[in-house]
Amino acid sequence: MPADQMGVAHPLHILLAEDETVTRLATRVLLERAGHRVVAVENGPAAVAAAAGKSFDLILMDLGLPDLPGDEAVRAIRQQPNGAAPRILILTASATTQGHGRCDGCGADGILVKPLRLDILSAALDGGSPAASAAIEPAFEPAFDEDAIATMREMLPATRAAELIGKAAAVLRRHGQVLDEALKAGDVATAGTMAHKIAGVSGQYGCLALRRAARALEGELERPDADPAHRAEELAGTLAPALEFLERSAACQG
Known part of the structure; x- marks a missing residue:
């Protein structure tokens, strides 16, 4: 709308x-x-x-x-x-x-x-x-929600929307790096916090596959017998396409 x-x-x-x-x-x-x-x-x-x-x-x-x-x-x-x-x-x-x-x-x-x-x-x-x-989770959800970016452009001047989308990409990249370091160090608390933050930002900016992966990893890290390797790999596989999506969206101001 x-x-x-x-x-x-x-x-x-x-x-x-x-x-x-x-x-x-x-x-x-x-x-x-x-x-x-x-x-x-x-x-x-x-x-x-x-x-x-x-x-x-x-x-x-x-x-x-x-x-x-x-x-x-x-x-x-x-x-x-x-x-x-x-x-x-x-x-x-x-x-x-x-x-x-x-x-x-x-x-x-x-x-x-x-x-x-x-x-x-x-x-x-x-x-x-x-x-x-x-x-309630939908039965099918695409990897990206173009409407989230379209809404951002409707609400803000083109340059401001592009700036905000670009900042979201930078935030996700930084959170991804901290998450990776935390997992390597066995720091479950920090890893869970980063997964939570990634889920929040990615959902707001239409990166739905990344949000799903981040939420799955956060849930896995809550388990006493957590084995996050598979979920972490899934998140890493969705992060790069999400960054590309956001950076492409930021570059396109029309």
């Missing part, structure tokens, strides 16, 4: 807490072009401070925030004098058992799996079950 046709009947004042810059910028633009007012922060303490200082209709809280994780930030907000008021939805790049377990009981009203989609958000705000609807 063209950006100028995504208006909503009831604009909201939204707090968006997301640490990944390219994901935060893209999500903010999407929400603002839909007619919402957005305050964006990049870590847990900033989210808690913003919630204490202003009144929001909705808080979108990334689970994997630095300094204070999203679930802990939700608990802190709920303890504030006005903490019972805002609707809070957790954003996460994956739907793993461990992730859902962290969200249960933290005080959030539901979970949305990235990338954020306005139809899923609207359903959640209308009383739907965001965790259930977001966790």
Whole structure:
């Protein structure tokens, strides 16, 4: 849907807490072009401070925030004098058992799996079950979603869209390098964090095969008897085509 046709009947004042810059910028633009007012922060303490200082209709809280994780930030907000008021939805790049377990009981009203989609958000705000609807995987999903790039171009000036897409490619390349180093060193925690970040960015920018591979690797790394070699190889095989897709998209500004 063209950006100028995504208006909503009831604009909201939204707090968006997301640490990944390219994901935060893209999500903010999407929400603002839909007619919402957005305050964006990049870590847990900033989210808690913003919630204490202003009144929001909705808080979108990334689970994997630095300094204070999203679930802990939700608990802190709920303890504030006005903490019972805002609707809070957790954003996460994956739907793993461990992730859902962290969200249960933290005080959030539901979970949305990235990338954020306005139809899923609207359903959640209308009383739907965001965790259930977001966790459904399609029977067939292509390697790339050209519409994600087209939407970016509709929402932003051509040069700005190209810059953001190019930055997403650079972020994915860097995360891939850190992931590879962590796996070689046997650092499961860092590897899991990088797989999670790759899933979030790749989904936002239409690299669906890479998102699937990253989510599969993250799930494997949660297992006590994790043997991530096959999943890591699968991710590596999808990363290079994803980078080519993004770099080609960034170069084509038309």
